[in-house]
Amino acid sequence: MTKMKKILCILLALVMAFMLFACSNGGTPSAAPSGGPGSSPAETGAGSSPAETGSGGQAGGADDYVSITIGCDSYLGVFLAGLTPGETWSGCDAVFDTIFRVNPYTLEPFSYVLKEWGWEDNNTFVMTMRDDVYFSNGDNATADDLIFSYWNHVERGSNYPNDFKFIWDECIVRDKYTAQFKVESPFPAFETRQFYLLNKEWSVKQGWDSQEWYKPVGSGPYYVDEWVNDSHMVLKSRGDDYWYKDEGPIYVDEYTIRFYPDTSVLYMALEIGEVDLATNILASDYGRFMASGGDGFDLLLKPSGGVLFFCFSFLDTDVWYDVRLREAIAIGVKWDEVGQIAMEDFYKQPFSIASTKSNDYIKTGTYEYNPARAKELLAEAGYGPNNPLKISTVTFDRPLYRNAFESFLFYADQLGIDANVDFLDFNAALSTWITVGGTDYGFWYYVYGSPTGEVQGTIKEAADSGGVSWDYVPYPEFLEIYQRMAYNLDPAVRSQASKEIQQYLYDNYLYIPVSEMAYVIGWRTDKLSKEQIERFTYAANSMQTSRLGLASAWK
Numbered sequence: 001m002t003k004m005k006k007i008l009c010i011l012l013a014l015v016m017a018f019m020l021f022a023c024s025n026g027g028t029p030s031a032a033p034s035g036g037p038g039s040s041p042a043e044t045g046a047g048s049s050p051a052e053t054g055s056g057g058q059a060g061g062a063d064d065y066v067s068i069t070i071g072c073d074s075y076l077g078v079f080l081a082g083l084t085p086g087e088t089w090s091g092c093d094a095v096f097d098t099i100f101r102v103n104p105y106t107l108e109p110f111s112y113v114l115k116e117w118g119w120e121d122n123n124t125f126v127m128t129m130r131d132d133v134y135f136s137n138g139d140n141a142t143a144d145d146l147i148f149s150y151w152n153h154v155e156r157g158s159n160y161p162n163d164f165k166f167i168w169d170e171c172i173v174r175d176k177y178t179a180q181f182k183v184e185s186p187f188p189a190f191e192t193r194q195f196y197l198l199n200k201e202w203s204v205k206q207g208w209d210s211q212e213w214y215k216p217v218g219s220g221p222y223y224v225d226e227w228v229n230d231s232h233m234v235l236k237s238r239g240d241d242y243w244y245k246d247e248g249p250i251y252v253d254e255y256t257i258r259f260y261p262d263t264s265v266l267y268m269a270l271e272i273g274e275v276d277l278a279t280n281i282l283a284s285d286y287g288r289f290m291a292s293g294g295d296g297f298d299l300l301l302k303p304s305g306g307v308l309f310f311c312f313s314f315l316d317t318d319v320w321y322d323v324r325l326r327e328a329i330a331i332g333v334k335w336d337e338v339g340q341i342a343m344e345d346f347y348k349q350p351f352s353i354a355s356t357k358s359n360d361y362i363k364t365g366t367y368e369y370n371p372a373r374a375k376e377l378l379a380e381a382g383y384g385p386n387n388p389l390k391i392s393t394v395t396f397d398r399p400l401y402r403n404a405f406e407s408f409l410f411y412a413d414q415l416g417i418d419a420n421v422d423f424l425d426f427n428a429a430l431s432t433w434i435t436v437g438g439t440d441y442g443f444w445y446y447v448y449g450s451p452t453g454e455v456q457g458t459i460k461e462a463a464d465s466g467g468v469s470w471d472y473v474p475y476p477e478f479l480e481i482y483q484r485m486a487y488n489l490d491p492a493v494r495s496q497a498s499k500e501i502q503q504y505l506y507d508n509y510l511y512i513p514v515s516e517m518a519y520v521i522g523w524r525t526d527k528l529s530k531e532q533i534e535r536f537t538y539a540a541n542s543m544q545t546s547r548l549g550l551a552s553a554w555k
Helices: 003-012 089-095 143-156 188-192 200-206 263-271 283-292 323-331 335-346 371-380 399-414 426-433 476-486 491-507 530-536
Strands: 066-072 114-121 124-129 172-175 178-182 222-228 232-237 252-259 297-312 390-396 418-424 441-444 511-524 537-539
Touching (some): 066 263, 124 143, 143 172, 143 200, 263 283, 263 511, 283 335, 297 323, 297 335, 297 399, 297 530, 323 371, 335 399, 390 399, 390 441, 399 418, 476 491, 530 537
Parallel strands (some): 066 252, 390 418
Antiparallel strands (some): 114 124, 124 178, 172 178, 222 232, 232 252
């Protein structure tokens, strides 16, 4: 994959609501002698008690007809994960089966489509599929489809960073339902990355530009019955045609997903019952709800598993190699105030670059506000009233970034730093981001979050010099710790490295945590329950509609 494609992949993630991913092996994989993986049995994640709802709670009644309307502020785009800024995660989740999911309570991976999986050695990950997975056109899903579903993601240049480091020539079919994946380095996060299962034959026949991707062939429990640009889509149940019956029949007969370009209007639609579920609520509306409550609806604040942070663009300017300047920024700004302004009622003070959701989270500390000492450090580094430190950057114009940058500019001015930011439309910002020297600093967070809260999921591009320049940390000590954290199969080694990297970033003033990231989901209480929301959401604009649609979610 070219450096430019990698940059475009990562930057598109800023404006897309997380659709899950599709990847795979382009040519027909060659056969190899069959062999069993050193694998673990699939977990269904059904250990938590099923939700009870105000709609009766009895699944599968012959006369029942259950429909749910979902409101989203993410464009209703083509059903190709990561390909365009218009994507609907909830729609994709219904139409496609996701290869791996994560249990929100245990944080353990499970799969519907796989019987077993695991690492055969440090570089070989083997997956064995069920033999009864069928696409909506009647095709039986095989290992060839499975490999294709990972490979095409890389070849299409989708927005999900490819940190797997696949060796594609050695990603092969072992037998009809067993796929071998080879990677350059051990990759323990394999099971936490979410990809859609695609029909290889159908996908190759259509090509990526086909209008058929608005009503694609999928293996999930729903098909697209109606799709209206910038308005809505209707997804209808496949009924008994859906192959997965382990958790009962499909209970939700129909989903309607409506697009609301104004998120405040989406909240009003929830208030009046126009939608049963709102996948992304503004902080201002959440604050209003917390003050006055809701009539017939409820809201849930959920951590994304990521952290908003301030970072230094080492690739665009060499001034940040002077640790005195990084320390001056760290102690010369009231970061808790910046976080409160940026996140409003979503603000949660961070004490590490890792989310509290992480099993490896440690409190590294916070930087004590000391503007006098910050000015001394700037002077020691050669900067003052007659020679101010000059830094500039660009970003696209959305409330979170505008609030964060503008509050930072206030403190920079107090320190005598000549800081500047231009708020541009996305395309203009993109052209600057991929130009060397275009950004000296930035605020950043991984928009998809991390289902397990893993530290690597928060700082995904920190060790990738081909990604967003202000996110890269070029220090050898950091890169060595990162390698142990991201590419070692020993849980104890990874855990220790995850803790080390948090402390290293704090001690060296390399990333400055600003706020833990969160999102708010809203629902009508006569249609859905809090437990269902907790179990079947994983990011803003993203509902696990396929799982919620099954009888097991309604008993």
